Amino acid sequence: MSVIRCSDYSDMGRRAADYVFDMIRCNRVSSVALPTGKTPRLMYAFLAGQLRCSEIDITRISFVNLDEYVGLANDHPQSFAYELQKQFFSKIGMKQLAVRLLNGAAQDLSLECRQHEEWIARAGGIDLAVLGIGSNGHIAFNEPGTPFNTRTHISDLAVATTDRIPSSYAPKPSRAITLGIGTILEARMVLLMASGEEKAPIIRRAFHEPPSVFVPASALQSHPCVTIIADRSALRESR
Ligand code: PGA
Numbered sequence: 710m711s712v713i714r715c716s717d718y719s720d721m722g723r724r725a726a727d728y729v730f731d732m733i734r735c736n737r738v739s740s741v742a743l744p745t746g747k748t749p750r751l752m753y754a755f756l757a758g759q760l761r762c763s764e765i766d767i768t769r770i771s772f773v774n775l776d777e778y779v780g781l782a783n784d785h786p787q788s789f790a791y792e793l794q795k796q797f798f799s800k801i802g803m804k805q806l807a808v809r810l811l812n813g814a815a816q817d818l819s820l821e822c823r824q825h826e827e828w829i830a831r832a833g834g835i836d837l838a839v840l841g842i843g844s845n846g847h848i849a850f851n852e853p854g855t856p857f858n859t860r861t862h863i864s865d866l867a868v869a870t871t872d873r874i875p876s877s878y879a880p881k882p883s884r885a886i887t888l889g890i891g892t893i894l895e896a897r898m899v900l901l902m903a904s905g906e907e908k909a910p911i912i913r914r915a916f917h918e919p920p921s922v923f924v925p926a927s928a929l930q931s932h933p934c935v936t937i938i939a940d941r942s943a944l945r946e947s948r
Contacts, residue, residue: 710936729752734763740837741770741836904943
């Protein structure tokens, strides 16, 4: 595991963008799993700018998202799919992107989970999984207690997670579709981003204490190629 220590949120966003951009530029990845939430926002702004100004043919990269609230279709303004579209895909300036976004409003959610896994398999697996981390240790929406071998599945959101959903969501989602921990562990490389002191205790527990299903991110300790890009505040309880 390697750790890139950043001075603040902005530095983290820039360095994460540089990391992903270099992976794409050097042809080291052809499929990338993407997070949403507050943490990666600046990374997307920087990365979209870098890709737009480059000669790289981004249409050769397959993108999937990590998770989605159950009940929200891709065009719902509060869906993660919409957020990714707005913050990243629409800013790259290419039309024919290979993207698979989970549909939280699918009639058959089990089928939607299977189809996400099948799409990933057809893409040759995930080369780079970019992750945030919840304050309770969740990665994607794998909440505490999730076995480390799960595939894409429906997750009951933890109270710590639903408490952070803004009240503008009406009703507040209580479930999500999420890539499983097993699916994430099969990614060839993992980049985990974290910012702010509220993440410091969970970063310590996830990476400096023995792995436990009660801290889902601790599953990454067994992964051979994890990079953490985090700011000083998020790392302040880590050696
Ligand atoms: P955040 O969420 O980036 O909004 O802090 C991280 C996560 O829940 O994975």
